[in-house]
Amino acid sequence: MSEALSQPVNFFQAKKGLFSWIFSTDHKRIGLLYFYAIISFFLVAMALGFLMRLELIAPGETIMDAKTYNQVFTLHGVIMIFLFLIPSVPAFFGNFFLPIMIGTDDVAFPKVNLMSWWLYVLGGIFALLTLVVGDGPADTGWTFYAPYSVKTGTNVTLAVLAAFILGFSSILTGLNFIVTIHRLRAPGMGWFKMPLFSWALYATAWIQLLATPIIGITLLMIVAERVFGVGLFDPALGGDPILYQHLFWIYSHPAVYIMVLPAMGLISEMIPTFAKRTIFGYKAIAYSSLAIAFIGYFVWGHHMFTSGMSGPARVIFSILTFLVAVPSAIKVFNWVATLYKGSIDVKTPLLYSMAFIFQFLIGGLTGLVIGALATDIHLHDTYFVVGHFHYVMFGGAGFAFFGALHYWFPKIWGKMYNERVSKIAFTLMFIGFNFLYFPMLILGIMGMPRRYYDYLEDFTTLNVISTVGSWVLIAGILLMIINLIRSNKTGEVATRNPWGGTTLEWQTPSPPPVHNFDATPVVPEGSPYDHKMNKTG
Amino acid sequence: MFSDASNFVQGVDTSFAIILGASVFFLVSITAVMVYFVIRYNKSKHPEAVDIHENKKLEITWTVIPTLLVLVMFYFGWMGYKPMRDIPDEGVHVKAYGQMWSWQFEYENGKSSDTLVVPIDEPVILDLISRDVLHSLYIPAFRIKEDVVPGRENKMWFIGQKVGDYDIFCAEYCGDRHSYMLSKVIVLPEEEYMKWYNDTTASADHPGLAVLKKNACISCHSLDGTRIVGPSFKGIWGHEAEVITNGEERTVMVDEEYIKRSIYEPNADVVKGFNQGLMISYQNLVTEEEIKDIIEYLKTLK
Amino acid sequence: MANFVLANSGHNRDDEASKFGMWLFLFTELLLFGGLFLVYTIYRYLNSEAFLHASYELDVIMGTINTVVLLTSSLTVALSITAIQKGNVKLSLWLITATILFALTFLVIKYFEWSAKFEHGLFPGMDHYNHLEPAEKMFFFLYFFMTGLHGLHVVIGGALLGYIMWDIKKKEVTPQNYVFLENGGLYWHLVDIIWIFLFPLFYLIH
């Protein structure tokens, strides 16, 4: 069995059986375990989103009652944030590709890595348990604002514990990545020779590591408050609900950058590959990741402009919010400049990247609208905010995720996907997405508050458009999933480097062997994206 | 936009127009450039890529310009917002009570109402008081919103500049019927407002019903048997209720004493199948006299 | 061998990485308590009188003794590392034992302190507690929450050191390879550092 094979054993073939997966310490297998878990949760939460849109197609009760609706949007938000978007890119693509891209064979602490996955699963189980025990899932919104979260009879305690456990999973992933990047880069791989995806993960990891403990302890306080009936945040017992909001957003604002920074890293990989030229402004992009991560810690108050926070505090948080937009703008400009004088090959991942830029622009620019004091007073907690965050989270991070799924599909599964079908699926998703969320921005400006089960007649038309958009989006997503599953069975076998990429993962076979490489990878001399040096492909 | 319904519309909509204008400009131009590049430098037209690593001048330009721009945006946002916090002392003072799930407005002469009636062109100062959880008083047409936080008094103010009625929403999630926590603000000409303000004749309702309405009991307890959040009041008098007291189930007769306890210590006996903790104690809000009225009224709901 | 293995493999022994990882973990622990210190700071600012009043219920002497106990235990772990570095495994084992004994002493003293509070009915939900004014309740709740969480860390740290002793006996931790002991020590010092702040903030508000 262990004779030298011409084609080394890839990591799929190395061992068989369920246990060889769920107890594996191979970062590639752990990455895939995350992928399957994440995508399952994603489908569940999408189905919930779909149900919400059905309910909102007309005023009055359509398919569910008010309490159920409230539970549905809470579960939708909790799953999408804690179980899908926060782990998605780092835990799946990061685990799979970070060690390969910096030229090593695993993360620094493989066992800890496995433990993070188990914690993730445990947290997921807790979240799902809320469905079946007691009075059903929490109905507080994903923000768990006190004092309602202390008073309601639904399973808030369980949901909060789920978020707590998932937080620890996220911390351990971040810790692992930081040490990996510091200690395990291949010989010759200096900091500024790392692919930008590793830079993005590095910046993200610091947010995961240093922001998450705050939410952990805050959620524990909510549990204690519910269990012991003490008044940490409930004013009836002497607490202050606004302090809870501070603590919650100290984490949850940086958390939105946990969601988008790795996605930005993906875009920085895909664009140079398909433009067939080096990235424009490598250092600017790398530094702006760190800048976003750092400044992102100081802006949390922009979620509390109407909460009764003091006037001076509102002003300071508003100005800092505007400053954090600048590094994002720098990235966008550099990506677009990378397309200049390239030799562009319009493949599906590039289409996703372009959609990312367009949609992230809408999301980011609407972020500026709600970062300004006067306008946020009007728009806070309206559908404008819902539109904003779906544009950045789904239109941005989500689309980058799907783009990278196509980009690395050949590398992970060793097969080519069907290009024509994937483009049709992309088009449906793009159209559906914008029809679904653009109307929400207008609804918000008209004044429709969010978390509304029922609404006034005036808002009907736009809600109908939005719901119909969700159906087109479904069609696109389902087509994409079917296409990928089918391609995995029947697609052409992928070569090492089907796109002509320049980073190290393209130097190894597809799928990679157990120890990632079959020969010492050659770290390119100049920038990691030098296509000229790498003409052979 | 620019309806001038309140004194803030101008400022808010100006900052809106400026930020939105800049945003649309960036969105359209960046998207256009991106699409143009992808078409112009498609590999069929431009087979040989040119590597351009960086351009310091360009990097500095597109760092500095957005920085200046966002500071301008911030400035207009701040200016539109500043008058909202300069709350005048003189004007119509109203206490706005938010509770699950209704609004109640109390005027200086003790008049109370579930809609906010205000005179035109006069500052109205609202003291926002919550009786249970977070709410948020939101008047889209006036461009104002402020959370109603239990345990502290937030304030907001405005000048209604156009006669008419405008929607009030609750904009902070507060439980099951959050989306039904609606009301209206009615801006009246001075004389009409004074007429309304001085009209203290009691409503035509049964006095018990008036108490129930005033305290928003009926936002949780229906009068016709439908289940909202609390048990319906229909047929409640004299029937046997299954309650949980200190974790133990028991059956009690709904009589005067039980009703009084339900109102003053709602968590003492929790009706089976309903949630504890939602109903607050009305110890300081409903007098014993009023409870008598309520009971008289409940007796009529067979 | 069928499989090619890289030179800079993640499976190589790397003491620097282990220690670096441990430090990062300590950062998260610091911020975990940091959240509680934040809550403490704000509520103390809002209710300084009540906090002052409530703090008189705490026993400064016991608190001081416990501080000394923890500091000494920190010393003994630090010494045990020096000992193992010098190859004196036996001394190292004794010093770790001493540390664990100090940990137990700390817990026993805490136990007496807490039981005294229980007897006074000061635990959330008890009689006396329920009749306190809200801000004093807050003080006691924070006291129990923070010292409780700290106590939990003492237990975990002690158990970790016990496990390390076992590893020393099994020769998995040796004078050539003692990074595990160093990490255990780091964790233990963190527990000490947190107490260094808890002590004046709760016991010494006078």
Place this chain on the structure above:
Amino acid sequence: MANKNTSRHLPGDPEVHHIIPYKFHIGIWVGLIILTVMTVLVSVMGISLVAFSVITALIIASAKAVVVANYFMHLKYENKLITWLMGVTMLLFVVFIAFTAFDYITR
């Protein structure tokens, strides 16, 4: 960047692992005890100076923490990177408290 593999020193290499003498540790411990006694005294005696005593207590506690970190935890002899990162962590923690407190102070 230099080749990292060369910078990764051999395990147990006495050149690299700074061994702190027993005596030195004990000296540090004595210092810590003195600081502890000082805080207790300041607090018990400085009854009239409430605000002052909070600040002194915190300064002394911070001093103790720095000593523990630097010597007991060998931070002084580790890679400077860790000290820097510790600084960043502490900076964030201070910002969290400062910004939140700012809201309360300016209300």
